[in-house]
Amino acid sequence: MKNNRLIKILVLIVILVAAALYPIVVQRGYYQHLAVMGCIYTLLASSLNLIVGYTGQLSLGHAAFYGVGAYTSALLTLRLGWPVWAGMLGAMVMAGVFGVLLGTPTLRLKGSYLVIATLGFGEIVRLVLLNWMSLTRGPMGLTGITRLAPWAVTKAHYFWVYFPIAVIVVVLLNQLVNSRTGRALKAIREDQVAAEVMGINLAFYKVLAFTVGAVIAGLAGSLYVHYVTFVSPDSFPVAESIQILVMVIVGGMGTIAGPIIGAFGIVFLLETMRALAEYRMVIYGITLFVVIVLMPDGFMGAVRRVSSILLQRGVRHAPAGD
Amino acid sequence: MQNFIQQVMNGLVLGSVYALIALGLTMIYGVLGLINWAHGEFYMVGAFVGYILAVRMGLPYFVALVGAMLIMAVFGIVVERVVFLPLRGRPNMNVIIGTLGLSVFLLDGANLTMGPDPVRFPSIYTDQFIRVLGISFTVQRLLVVIVTLVLIAVLRLFIRNHKLGKAMRACSQDLQAASLMGIEINHVAMITAAIAASLAAAAGTLIGPIFLVNPQMSIAAVGKAFAVTILGGLGNVEGAVVAGFTLGLAESLTVAYISSYLKEIVAFAILITTLVFKPEGIFGKHSVEKV
Amino acid sequence: MRLLETKQLTIRFGGLTAVDHVDLVVNKGEIVGLIGPNGSGKTTIFNMVTGIYTPTEGEILFGGQPIHGAKPHVITERGISRTFQNIRLFQSLSVMENVLIGCHCRMKQNFFDDLLATKKFLHEESQARRTAIELLDVFGLLDLQHETARNLPYGLQRKLEIVRALASKPELLLLDEPAAGMNPQESLALMALIRQVRDRGVTVLLVEHDMKVVMGICERIAVLNYGRKIAEGTAAEIQSNEEVIQAYLGRQAKTGA
Numbered sequence: 098m099k100n101n102r103l104i105k106i107l108v109l110i111v112i113l114v115a116a117a118l119y120p121i122v123v124q125r126g127y128y129q130h131l132a133v134m135g136c137i138y139t140l141l142a143s144s145l146n147l148i149v150g151y152t153g154q155l156s157l158g159h160a161a162f163y164g165v166g167a168y169t170s171a172l173l174t175l176r177l178g179w180p181v182w183a184g185m186l187g188a189m190v191m192a193g194v195f196g197v198l199l200g201t202p203t204l205r206l207k208g209s210y211l212v213i214a215t216l217g218f219g220e221i222v223r224l225v226l227l228n229w230m231s232l233t234r235g236p237m238g239l240t241g242i243t244r245l246a247p248w249a250v251t252k253a254h255y256f257w258v259y260f261p262i263a264v265i266v267v268v269l270l271n272q273l274v275n276s277r278t279g280r281a282l283k284a285i286r287e288d289q290v291a292a293e294v295m296g297i298n299l300a301f302y303k304v305l306a307f308t309v310g311a312v313i314a315g316l317a318g319s320l321y322v323h324y325v326t327f328v329s330p331d332s333f334p335v336a337e338s339i340q341i342l343v344m345v346i347v348g349g350m351g352t353i354a355g356p357i358i359g360a361f362g363i364v365f366l367l368e369t370m371r372a373l374a375e376y377r378m379v380i381y382g383i384t385l386f387v388v389i390v391l392m393p394d395g396f397m398g399a400v401r402r403v404s405s406i407l408l409q410r411g412v413r414h415a416p417a418g419d
Numbered sequence: 420m421q422n423f424i425q426q427v428m429n430g431l432v433l434g435s436v437y438a439l440i441a442l443g444l445t446m447i448y449g450v451l452g453l454i455n456w457a458h459g460e461f462y463m464v465g466a467f468v469g470y471i472l473a474v475r476m477g478l479p480y481f482v483a484l485v486g487a488m489l490i491m492a493v494f495g496i497v498v499e500r501v502v503f504l505p506l507r508g509r510p511n512m513n514v515i516i517g518t519l520g521l522s523v524f525l526l527d528g529a530n531l532t533m534g535p536d537p538v539r540f541p542s543i544y545t546d547q548f549i550r551v552l553g554i555s556f557t558v559q560r561l562l563v564v565i566v567t568l569v570l571i572a573v574l575r576l577f578i579r580n581h582k583l584g585k586a587m588r589a590c591s592q593d594l595q596a597a598s599l600m601g602i603e604i605n606h607v608a609m610i611t612a613a614i615a616a617s618l619a620a621a622a623g624t625l626i627g628p629i630f631l632v633n634p635q636m637s638i639a640a641v642g643k644a645f646a647v648t649i650l651g652g653l654g655n656v657e658g659a660v661v662a663g664f665t666l667g668l669a670e671s672l673t674v675a676y677i678s679s680y681l682k683e684i685v686a687f688a689i690l691i692t693t694l695v696f697k698p699e700g701i702f703g704k705h706s707v708e709k710v
Numbered sequence: 711m712r713l714l715e716t717k718q719l720t721i722r723f724g725g726l727t728a729v730d731h732v733d734l735v736v737n738k739g740e741i742v743g744l745i746g747p748n749g750s751g752k753t754t755i756f757n758m759v760t761g762i763y764t765p766t767e768g769e770i771l772f773g774g775q776p777i778h779g780a781k782p783h784v785i786t787e788r789g790i791s792r793t794f795q796n797i798r799l800f801q802s803l804s805v806m807e808n809v810l811i812g813c814h815c816r817m818k819q820n821f822f823d824d825l826l827a828t829k830k831f832l833h834e835e836s837q838a839r840r841t842a843i844e845l846l847d848v849f850g851l852l853d854l855q856h857e858t859a860r861n862l863p864y865g866l867q868r869k870l871e872i873v874r875a876l877a878s879k880p881e882l883l884l885l886d887e888p889a890a891g892m893n894p895q896e897s898l899a900l901m902a903l904i905r906q907v908r909d910r911g912v913t914v915l916l917v918e919h920d921m922k923v924v925m926g927i928c929e930r931i932a933v934l935n936y937g938r939k940i941a942e943g944t945a946a947e948i949q950s951n952e953e954v955i956q957a958y959l960g961r962q963a964k965t966g967a
Contacts, residue, residue: 155511202695208511209454209653210698213645217690220642224687228680269825276824276831277810277817277838280803284811287800294760296786296815296878305821335638339519346516375531382524389516390505 109264116260120253129252131368133324135361136259137317142344142356143270144313149342150350151274152306153286155208157338158199158215161222162311164333166192166318168226168233171328174243181243185319192315193308195222200307204300219338227330238329245323255324262320266313271353273309282306286351347388349397358396425554426675427668432560432629434667435567439622440640441647441659442574443615449591449654450611451503456518459641460525461616465491466623466632467533470540473624480542480628484566487624488617495616496609503612522637529634537631545628563625570621571660574614578656583610591654639683646686650693652700662701712774713738713913714759714790714882719768719778721758728754730937731768736882741904741914743928745921745948747957750934752917753795756884760792761785772882787815791880793871795887795917801860805851805870808859809842812877816841845873849903865896869903876907883907885916889923901927925949933957 120129145159166188173179173187203214226233233239249255273279281302284292293299322328340363348359370377392399444458455461468490473483498521506517544559578584586607589597598604623632630636647666651658666686674682693700714736721729729751736742744752757763759770761782770778777785791812800808817838823831846852849869854862862870868888875883885904889897897920904927908914918924924931925945933941933948935957941948948954 149512155515157515202691206694206698209448210649210694212454212511212515213649214691214694216642216645217687217694221684221687221691224684228684272827273825276827276835277814277819278821278824280807280811281814283803283807284800284814287803288798290762290782291794291798291800292811293782294762294786294792295811295874296783297811298781298783335642343516343519346512350512378527379524379531382520382522382527385520385523386502386517387520389513389520393509393513 113261113264117257120251120256126252129256131364133252133255133259135364136256136263137321137324138341138344138360138364139263139357140266140313140317140320141341142348142360143267143353144310144317145341146345146350146352146356147270147274147282147313148306148310149345150352150355151279151286152282152303154303154306155212156215156307156310157212157335157342158217158219158222159310159314159341160333160335160337161199161219162192162195162314163318163321163337163341164222164226164330165195165311166315167322167328167332168239168318169315170319171239171242171322172232174323175239175241181245181323184243184323185316188315188319189312190315192318193312195315196308196311197304199311200304201300204303216335216338219333219335223330223333223335226333233330236329236331238327238331240327242322242326242328244326245320259320259324262316266316267353267357270313274353278302278305283351343385345395347385347392347395349395349400352397355395355397362396421553422675424552425556426671428554428556428560429674430668430671431664432563432626432667433670434664435563436622436626436640436663437643437647437666438660438663439567439570439618439625440644441651441663442571442656443618444644445648445651445654445656445659446587446611447503447615448648449656450587450594451499451507451608452594453503453506453514454518455503455615456515456641457498457502457522457525458615458619458644459637459639460522460529461491461495461619462623462640462644463529463632463634463637464494464525464623465616465620466540466627466636467529468620469624469627470538470632473542474538474540480544484621484624487620491620492613492617495612495614498616499609499612503608507608526634526637533634535634537633540627540632542628557629559628563629566621566625570618574618574656583607587611642690643686646690646693649690649698650701652702655700655702658700658702711738712736713772714915715771716755716759717769717771719755719758719770720766721754721763722766728937729758729765732934732937732939734932734939736913736915738881738913739908739911740930741908741916741928743924743931744915744917744934745919745924745931746934751937752934753886754937755934756792756886756917759785759884760790783815786878786880789879789881790884791875791878791882792884793868793875793886793888795890797864797867797871799859799867799871799874801858803859804855805846805857805859805862806839806842806855808870808874809846809877810838812874813838813841814878816877816879842877845876848906849873864891868892868900872903872907876910876912880912882913882915885914885918887917887919889918889920892920894922897923 119132123129141159141163145156148154148156169191170184170188174181174184179187199215199218203211206214227235245255245258281297284295284297285299285302289299344359344363345356348357348362349355367381370381373380440458440462443461444455447453447455465487469483469487472478472486473480478486502517502521506514542559544562545557547558548555549558549561578587586602589602590604590607594604643666647662648659650665651662666689669689670682670685673685712735716732716734719729719732720727732755744755746752754763758765758778761780761784764779769776772788772790777788800811817834819830819834843852846855851866851870851873859867859870889900892900901923904914928945931943931945931948932939933954940953940957941951
């Protein structure tokens with residue numbers, strides 16, 4: 098046990114050092130931009146994973162929390178002159194409120210019904226952002242949003258701030274899913290009736306999962322908006338929710354590493370596919386289908402399967418949410 | 420009063436399209452037990468097929484309409500074999516990602532081949548007007564409603580009386596039992612997908628001449644289709660028809676009497692309200708999970 | 711002392727009265743059996759006692775306090791736990807995790823303790839682990855603690871369900887057909903196990919079709935037929951009761967067994 102922990106800490110240190118050096122080694126601004134976006138998507142995918150992968154509640158409304166966080170932070174800093182860190186906190190609180198707003202009325206819903214409800218919720222949020230002209234300036238969006246800090250000039254600076262934030266959030270999530278709370282969420286994913294009979298308050302934990310997921314997505318929205326310094330409703334369509342869900346599932350839901358691999362993997366994959374020019378999205382669509390048919394448990398599921406074959410043990414399937 | 424009648428007519432036109440799209444979505448769910456997240460794209464591709472037949476190839480409008488429906492029926496069968504079949508019985512997650520993959524493929528395939536810009540799809544009926552009750556509208560609008568009602572009536576007859584229609588109903592009750600009773604599930608699945616796709620094609624080809632045709636039309640359509648399907652009850656054919664017209668009327672009356680900004684929100688408001696208060700749809704019965 | 715008491719307990723589903731004015735008493739420290747033909751309402755009573763169903767009429771008292779209509783998790787906290795007829799383990803979780811989830815309602819840390827790994831978290835977690843290890847050890851499952859639940863053989867899955875239920879430190883344990891699918895040796899072991907549970911101070915109410923098990927361990931037996939209680943008494947009394955014989959024989963005659 099002790100050794101195991103030591104190895105984990107060592108791996109973490111290696112990753113941190115490699116990450117710190119990344120913007121120095123890779124000088125091209127565009128690849129640095131991808132790394133920053135990878136961090137933001139790591140937050141989004143990991144937080145959605147808490148809802149979908151651990152609690153088993155299908156959601157296609159995650160971009161709404163992202164958008165609410167982005168707009169809250171933008172408006173607080175722009176209109177009320179709040180400092181950026183306060184804007185971030187505000188974004189997290191506001192997104193959390195939206196998490197409760199989505200989680201509570203949809204408690205009874207399951208499976209396809211829940212997906213469609215969350216999709217509708219996401220669309221309503223986007224349409225309100227689009228039409229509330231006096232607050233959001235509608236489709237024109239908000240421009241000139243405060244940068245992260247006066248010294249944050251290059252993309253490398255952003256990366257050096259956002260990467261540690263992503264690491265902290267992932268470490269906290271890792272702690273959470275291995276605790277009483279995390280076990281309660283997993284129990285709900287596995288069997289709601291049995292979970293309830295084991296003393297787990299279904300309503301509380303489902304809303305909790307949505308709220309914690311929303312708070313993190315709100316943080317991601319805030320980080321995004323102080324990075325690109327512009328925001329419009331176009332940034333948060335259903336396609337964005339789908340993208341985040343794809344990252345979770347293709348990476349491997351219900352695992353900590355899966356969504357991170359999914360986030361960075363898809364950000365960089367779409368980039369390398371740029372060589373395919375206009376065929377890019379068409380081939381991406383086919384890729385998604387093939388990947389999900391061949392690797393139903395995502396990348397992490399495939400890794401587990403291969404390693405269990407190598408270790409000559411029975412194949413274990415990763416949990417599949419309903 | 421005139422305005423009201425005009426809006427009701429608009430609502431019926433919109434409602435026809437919503438009903439046709441939602442019928443396919445609800446049938447695929449009912450029989451195959453999967454939600455086709457690419458259904459908006461079926462409608463869009465169907466509209467383009469109709470456009471190619473009518474405008475680029477110069478076929479008469481009705482020939483193009485029937486042609487589009489037949490071509491899309493074949494398309495539906497291909498999709499069932501290639502995409503739905505591997506996803507059958509898989510967890511919800513996989514079905515979502517798999518059919519979303521199809522959706523991305525079709526949407527961007529259309530962008531690639533037809534271009535992202537809207538194209539005009541004129542038919543001879545868009546230039547002819549009818550005046551009734553003090554309002555005037557194009558023959559095309561009347562055509563949308565009439566053809567839709569005819570298609571719904573034919574579909575109803577088919578489901579009620581035809582052997583395959585009865586098999587479809589059996590499958591939507593219990594796929595496994597239907598299979599044990601000797602129903603060839605693969606045939607039923609293919610027929611269902613074929614009907615669903617050709618109804619979507621009819622919707623696209625009917626509405627194309629009134630609005631413009633472009634790849635993005637699929638995105639708005641899918642949200643509406645979900646709202647209609649949920650309101651009518653997932654898997655409920657009659658419900659989808661009633662709910663389709665309900666949403667169409669609700670939208671056009673909202674535009675007329677409240678605000679055009681709210682038009683797009685109506686569908687989602689109906690969607691959420693139904694799901695929260697009556698998730699089984701307006702006609703659905705409540706079911707208790709057995710422990 | 712009365713631990714569980716139902717008064718005129720009734721539930722209707724549409725037109726069907728599944729449980730019809732049933733009075734039932736379970737005293738502290740007893741092992742009570744609930745028997746009856748299929749569909750006679752046994753599991754439905756369990757579902758009402760554990761809060762999954764809300765009774766249409768009647769009362770359920772636990773330790774003298776009404777619990778009918780309360781949420782399942784509240785009832786578990788009060789001290790009632792159960793197993794299921796068709797095993798409902800958390801299949802893709804480990805044996806240890808299953809038992810720890812059983813400990814859920816006895817752990818006192820809150821969300822922030824869990825998130826930040828506070829002292830309280832560490833304390834509660836180690837306490838729960840100790841409970842789990844002790845229970846797994848007593849029931850001979852300790853070696854399998856890291857195994858995934860779905861990989862366990864059927865008999866051990868049933869055992870694990872009982873351990874998981876005990877982890878919530880119940881006063882009353884409801885067992886729904888614990889001997890289903892067991893061979894005679896396994897049933898014997900099960901009976902010893904149930905006695906062992908009772909000796910730990912847990913009162914047991916069980917639904918069971920295996921008459922050897924029921925007659926062998928139950929101090930008192932209640933018989934249901936068509937949702938009504940038709941008899942109650944010791945094993946000997948039940949075996950000689952005319953109506954009970956009728957209910958069972960009549961059914962057997964009809965099914966042509």
